[in-house]
Amino acid sequence: xxxxxxxxxxxSNEEEPVHLPCNHSTISGTDYIHWYRQLPSQGPEYVxxxxxxxxxxxxxxLAIAEDRKxxxxxxxxxxxxxxxxxxCILRDYQGAQKxxxxxxxxxxxxx
Amino acid sequence: xxxxxxxxxxxxxxxxxxVILRCVPISNHxxxxxxxxxxxxxVEFLVSFYNNEISEKSExxxxxxxxxxxxxxxxxxxxxxxxxxxxxxxxxxxxxxxGGREKxxxxxxxQLSVL
Numbered sequence: 001x002x003x004x005x006x007x008x009x010x011x012s013n014e015e016e017p018v019h020l021p022c023n024h025s026t027i028s029g030t031d032y033i034h035w036y037r038q039l040p041s042q043g044p045e046y047v048x049x050x051x052x053x054x055x056x057x058x059x060x061x062l063a064i065a066e067d068r069k070x071x072x073x074x075x076x077x078x079x080x081x082x083x084x085x086x087x088c089i090l091r092d093y094q095g096a097q098k099x100x101x102x103x104x105x106x107x108x109x110x111x
Numbered sequence: 112x113x114x115x116x117x118x119x120x121x122x123x124x125x126x127x128x129x130v131i132l133r134c135v136p137i138s139n140h141x142x143x144x145x146x147x148x149x150x151x152x153x154v155e156f157l158v159s160f161y162n163n164e165i166s167e168k169s170e171x172x173x174x175x176x177x178x179x180x181x182x183x184x185x186x187x188x189x190x191x192x193x194x195x196x197x198x199x200x201x202x203x204x205x206x207x208x209x210g211g212r213e214k215x216x217x218x219x220x221x222q223l224s225v226l
Binding site for chain 2: 030031036042043044045046049051091092098099100101102103
């Protein structure tokens with residue numbers, strides 16, 4: 001799977017939007033962009049995924065650059081419960097089934 | 112929402128003992144996975160399982176490890192002779208499809224402590 005680069009940590013305030021960046025300059029045409037998060041003492045949790053177009057769901061939005069070399073996970077109104085490690089992962093539809101987790105971005109939310 | 116269930120939540124064992132970690136995946140899922148996370152480190156892939164066979168395994172998944180789906184609901188990870196370095200949180204996951212778009216659903220994990 002192609003590599004992603006994320007900041008080690010970010011901090012935001014409660015009820016403000018959060019933009020979590022991810023660079024994936026070697027992305028291939030068959031790679032889906034997935035985001036998972038891991039709350040403290042929990043297993044990873046699916047957040048959102050996309051291929052080319054921006055995506056919205058009840059948890060977050062995913063903005064994908066036109067050249068697909070970067071993407072941004074957007075939490076529209078962060079709560080304390082959103083404090084977690086966020087992982088940006090590329091999934092090749094032709095490739096192996098496993099998810100490969102990097103170090104992710106540790107998001108801290110200030111009250 | 113359906114969830115993946117793991118038991119026990121904590122397991123303490125002596126070095127050299129066998130342990131079996133249990134998972135009940137989501138009922139209509141066909142693809143099953145084990146991951147582990149050593150304290151303070153990344154989540155690491157161990158093994159994937161489909162159609163009663165191992166699909167893929169990592170270098171970590173050596174001969175001391177085995178997986179089994181003994182009935183229609185459980186998925187187990189056995190460590191034959193535990194070592195101190197096997198101490199970690201072990202996560203089971205399942206999905207209903209493969210092909211890049213699938214969501215993996217993870218359990219809350221079993222914390223294994225080898226003394």
